[in-house]
Amino acid sequence: EIVLTQSPATLSLSPGERATLSCRASQNIDSYLAWYQQLPGQAPRLLIYGAFYRATGIPARFSGSGSGTDFTLTISSLEPEDVAVYYCQQRSGWPLTFGGGTKVEIK
């Protein structure tokens, strides 16, 4: 099973700051990584797939990068509505796995 480790567990930033979220895979997953955003009390929403492709309707301040084992989700300028938990998921092989999540808070 491919293990995904997300860091930090919690990120507390001021509006307008840059948020950098990390996801590390226990083995090479090429670019088969997706990022999801889960707003409080809501279902997850697809943000990024294929490591760096933005999903339909996702603002340009969200970007993904990386390949192999190290991946990053960047929010270029944090907005109050970005308060959420962010999960990475590997789509390289079965069983599919999620990371433990990073909670983004506003200071």
Next chain:
Amino acid sequence: EVQLVEAGGGLVRPGGSLRLSCAASGFTFSDYWMTWVRQTPGKGLEWVANLNRDGSERHYMDSLEGRVTISRDNAKNLLYLRVDSLRAEDTAVYYCARDNNRRDDYWGQGTLVTVSS
């Protein structure tokens, strides 16, 4: 508009079984793989199962293998998840999602399953 609506959750006794359903609309259901994901209270997301377009290929979370069955009825645009021998640790919100070529691009709002005596 793509919509996924889960149903079938509720309170179940330990050792019992349940079948969840997911009604799909707004897209050609038979063209897509489908996914079940669960989220235990206050915890993260756990992938549960995936099913291919015609129901002939299934993949399951290792720890649930043998207790869970994913299936679909393409004529009725319905996805199902049956879970047997339920345990307290199966208490979770269960989400269905559309698998669009290695990404779950639409999600339902989830149905809560509570396993308790």
